[in-house]
Amino acid sequence: MKKLQATLCAAVLMTAGFAAVNQRPPHQEQNALDWISTSPQHTILSGLIIDTGMRDTLRGVGPHTVFAPTDEAFRKLPEGKLDEMRGDPAKLRDLLSYHIVSGRFSATDLQGMDRVTSILIQKTGPATLRLRWENSTLMVNDAKVVLQDTWVSNGVVHSVDTVLVPAPVR
Secondary structure (H helix, E strand, C coil), X not given: CHHHHHHHHHHHHHHHHHHHHHCCCCXXXXXXXXXXXXXXXXXXXXXXXXXXXXXXXXXXXXXEEEEEECHHHHHCCCCCXXXXXXXXXXXXXXXXXXXXXXXXXXXXXXXXXCEEEEXXXXXXXXXXXXXXXXXXXXXXXXXXXXXXXXXXXXXXXXXXCCXXXXXXXX
């Protein structure tokens, strides 16, 4: 009887361990675009992605790391700046591309790095994003990561509180 109980206990523990290891994180069934499009904190970003025709980039296989500005981040832009960007689709596409990095980088992965390269290609080469940690908060350029490690099927999304603007090309 004790042998049967031990065997059943071992089977239950093995099954539970297997289930925990193979459990997919929330949102991993959605791609980056699907998650951003359904997030109530990213309605402006979602609309801009559609306006610029970047849907395929964020639906694609990836993997991508997306530093996704929240609606509040867009509201912090100077008055009229968002409308100005909407009026220049090429500049808007560059701005959004600056928020995307090839590869899947969790916050833990980013801890040992001081910069990552975005998919934005400028005249001088690929644009980079500066990384640093302030206390326990990941900073990307001057933006705080307010929600990190949202795993999606084609990468990971980190929500930021400021729109990342690439340095002007001289």
